[in-house]
Amino acid sequence: MFSNEEKNAVYKVIYNRRDVRSFLPAPISQDVIHNILNAAHQAPSVGFMQPWNFIVVSSGETKEKLAWAAEKERRALAIHYEDEGEKETKFLGLKVQGLQEAPITICVTCDPTRGGSxxxxxxxxxxxxxLSTACAIQNMWLAACAEGLAMGWVSFYKKNDVRDILEIPPHVEPVALLSIGYTENYPAAPILETAKWEKRRALEDLIFKDKWGKK
Ligand SMILES: Cc1cc2nc3c(=O)[nH]c(=O)nc-3n(C[C@H](O)[C@H](O)[C@H](O)COP(=O)(O)O)c2cc1C
Incomplete structure (x- = not known):
């Protein structure tokens, strides 16, 4: 079904996709945004319920409000890291900056009522x-990478702040804020790995045979 070249391209994008925090202000064409959203919309979903919506935010004023919601949460999280001198929340601070820099932010939502009860x-x-919504987000991430675009996932905010800012109904979940734009520095490795925070675990350790823990 796929040539070797096509197969290699799929793995290449899977291995090279990264979570990105810094963006250039360069605009993204509507066609490319549509390609990315259409990739998301091809994701698998439970019972084919397609619970997602995509709020494409390009208004500077709204992006500022979203950055405020994330910054507020970053400060709240800092309490947990007081002993480490806020080292951890420094990374989250970069994400807040990314939300302001990126030409667009996409809020991906999940409507649990879609498709009835x-x-x-x-x-x-x-x-x-x-989980279905997360599959859509991963498709976006891979499509963005293939398009030469950087994407960053922000999940630290109070959902009701984001609901208020984007006028999302109370039953709909704001699952992710995604910063999307071009970047000068597409990371070669996960940023948290480069910062010696965490490294990728050995796959072999995660595979069991027949029963949990059995190697
Ligand atoms: C569900 C989910 C939520 C995430 N939320 C955040 C976040 O709030 N802030 C952040 O800096 N990165 C966030 N990330 C990005 C991860 O930190 C990143 O994917 C991980 O460090 C591995 O790096 P890589 O994506 O470049 O492989 C999130 C990723 C996922 C899958």
Whole structure:
């Protein structure tokens, strides 16, 4: 179905995709934004419920408000890291800056009521709606990388702050704020790895045979 070259391109984008924090102000064409959103919309979803919406924010004023919500949360989180001299929250601070720098922010939402109360397959594990939304976000991330664009995921904010700013109804979950733009420094490795925070675990350690823990 796929040539070797095509197959390699898929793996290349999977291995090279990175979470990015700094952006250039250069605008993104509408076609490219549409490509990325269309990639998201091809994601798998439980019972094919397609629970997502995409709020594409380009207004500077609204981006400032979103950055304020994230900054407020960053300061609240700093309490947990008092002993370490806020080293941890410094990284989150860069994310807040990214929200202001990037030409667009996309808020991806999840509507748990879409498809009615008996979405096929969602009865047993209700959070499969959020998982479906995460699949859409990963598609966006890969598509953005293939388009030469950088994307950063921001998940530290109070959901009600984001609901207020973007006028999202109370039953709809703001799952992610995604900063998207071009960057001068697309990281070669996860930034948290370069900063010696955490490194990728060995895959072999994570694979069990037949039973949990059995190697
Ligand atoms: C569900 C989810 C939420 C995330 N939230 C944040 C966040 O709030 N702030 C942040 O700096 N990075 C966030 N990230 C990005 C991760 O830190 C990043 O993916 C991880 O360090 C691995 O780096 P890589 O994406 O470049 O491989 C999030 C990623 C995921 C999947």
């Amino acid at each position: 008996h979405v096929l397959g969602r009865n047993s594990i209700p959070e499969t709606d959020i």
